[in-house]
Amino acid sequence: MSLINELKYFGNSLSLLIVEDDEELNQELVEILSSFFDSIEFALDGQEGLEKYKTFKPDIVLTDITMPNMNGIKMSQEIKNIYRKQSILVLSAHSDTKFMIELIDIGINQFILKPLDGNNLMYKLLKVAENIFYKKEFDKFYKEEKKKRIETIQKENQISEKNTVENEVLENRTSKINEVVVEKESIDIDSLSEHTKKDSSDFMEDIQKDDLIWQTFKDDITELMQLSSDFGEDIDNITLSGLTGEIRDRIVQIIREYILIFSTLDQMSRMNDVLSQLAEFLEELDIDSLSEEQHKKLKILEFIHNDIGRFLQTIFVYQDTIDIYYLEDSLESSIVQMKNNVLGTQIEEEELELF
Amino acid sequence: MAKQVIFVDDSKTILMGVEMALEALIDSGDIVFNQYSNPVELLEAVQSGSVTYDLLFTDINMPEMNGLELAKTLKAISSIKSKPILALTTENSPEMKQQGKSIGIAGWVVKPFSDEKIVMAVKKVLGI
Numbered sequence: 001m002s003l004i005n006e007l008k009y010f011g012n013s014l015s016l017l018i019v020e021d022d023e024e025l026n027q028e029l030v031e032i033l034s035s036f037f038d039s040i041e042f043a044l045d046g047q048e049g050l051e052k053y054k055t056f057k058p059d060i061v062l063t064d065i066t067m068p069n070m071n072g073i074k075m076s077q078e079i080k081n082i083y084r085k086q087s088i089l090v091l092s093a094h095s096d097t098k099f100m101i102e103l104i105d106i107g108i109n110q111f112i113l114k115p116l117d118g119n120n121l122m123y124k125l126l127k128v129a130e131n132i133f134y135k136k137e138f139d140k141f142y143k144e145e146k147k148k149r150i151e152t153i154q155k156e157n158q159i160s161e162k163n164t165v166e167n168e169v170l171e172n173r174t175s176k177i178n179e180v181v182v183e184k185e186s187i188d189i190d191s192l193s194e195h196t197k198k199d200s201s202d203f204m205e206d207i208q209k210d211d212l213i214w215q216t217f218k219d220d221i222t223e224l225m226q227l228s229s230d231f232g233e234d235i236d237n238i239t240l241s242g243l244t245g246e247i248r249d250r251i252v253q254i255i256r257e258y259i260l261i262f263s264t265l266d267q268m269s270r271m272n273d274v275l276s277q278l279a280e281f282l283e284e285l286d287i288d289s290l291s292e293e294q295h296k297k298l299k300i301l302e303f304i305h306n307d308i309g310r311f312l313q314t315i316f317v318y319q320d321t322i323d324i325y326y327l328e329d330s331l332e333s334s335i336v337q338m339k340n341n342v343l344g345t346q347i348e349e350e351e352l353e354l355f
Numbered sequence: 356m357a358k359q360v361i362f363v364d365d366s367k368t369i370l371m372g373v374e375m376a377l378e379a380l381i382d383s384g385d386i387v388f389n390q391y392s393n394p395v396e397l398l399e400a401v402q403s404g405s406v407t408y409d410l411l412f413t414d415i416n417m418p419e420m421n422g423l424e425l426a427k428t429l430k431a432i433s434s435i436k437s438k439p440i441l442a443l444t445t446e447n448s449p450e451m452k453q454q455g456k457s458i459g460i461a462g463w464v465v466k467p468f469s470d471e472k473i474v475m476a477v478k479k480v481l482g483i
Contacts, residue, residue, distance in 0.1 A: 134393060134395055134396065134419065300368055300371065300372070303366075303367040303368040303370075303371050304368050306367040306368070307365075307366045307367055307368050310365070310367075314418050320418075321418035321419070322418065322419065322420070322421070323416060323418065323421075325416070326365065326416045326417060326418045327365070327366070327418075329416065329445035329446075329466075330364075330365070330366050330369065330414065330416065330445055330466065331366070331368075332445070333369075333445050333466035333467040334366060334368040334369060334372070334466075334467075336467040337368075337372060337466075337467045337468075338368075340467070346469075347467050347468070347469045349465065349467060349468055349469055349472060350447065350465035352462065352463075352464060352472055352475060352476050352479075353452070353462055353463040353464075354461065354462040354476075354479060354480070355456045355460065355461055355462055355463075
């Protein structure tokens, strides 16, 4: 699906509030984006933006930073006080970098650099829209599942004990059974996993517990996002000109910087081992002697970059996963597969098991 | 008629890898290949009736939902509960496999995998 169609798909049930004091840009944004979203409202400064927010209750807020009456930072802070999980995207100029940390502290999801690039704007909106869309679907699904499960248990209970149990008691018991059932099932699956699980909110709580780590890590999150975007540029360059020694060196450097940032976090130690494997593989590649076929196989780097980028966003920006360790094993196996494909060696693999 | 095969994996690398491995079966019209990087999206599509499959491969550790939970939920949907589901995962413990088996998973493919193994799994399960 193209970017335009994807944004239409995910945006058409969502609402957007645009806060921008440049009237011309504001109007342009409204015109362009109204074909993607269910409803759009706009405001010309932070004060008006906040008022509109309270009545309109949009899914996404897109805001400028420097504005009269109330600036974008103050407005975002006020909005986050009303609804902590509000998705806010900030339009920022290079000169605004001094506000970045303050904004990250408030919990801003995404930054879009000015002057605006249409594709980048749509891409950033898509990422946020996609996330809200799935969250809504996920909530809906679990509510329905839970309701169904309660109904089934109620039905079973009614059949076996219909003459003996008062309704009130039954209800009470049903909810208890339900809790036990849900808990037991999740324990079964979790305890079998070869790695322990930790969800995003626990992880972020851990980091924030230690004030020193958290103060330095806030800057690191901005750095991680910047590195991810640089990595993306290098991947684009590979598509254009193939993998050159220069691009390889830059990518290795980026991966090493990821590793350096993660090295302050115990939870990322295995991820760091896996990233080291990737850096070492790339470093050892004798690029000048690679055949055309081998260059083609290296295209998989683009997807590895995607997986790492999504991981960073999921863990540090959206902070929304049931398991922060979800990628490491899978990334390691992808790297092994890439190595084998490029170098033409045999994969040591397990037998296929059909039950 | 071409068989519908769906892969669910959060990793784009894996999804691209399997698509390339299955190229011959796709080109010959034996199978139609579909991929989902979010299990919740697949569930929604199956529940609404807009998507069905003859064979499903699922990862286990995914950011939004565990693959065994996904399989269990799909196995409760009457229209597709008889369709085979295989795990494609780095998880390799006998206990995990046993758990998978008990909720109706039909087979287990451990990552990393060769192209041949994926092709063999698809052919064997679909009988083509």
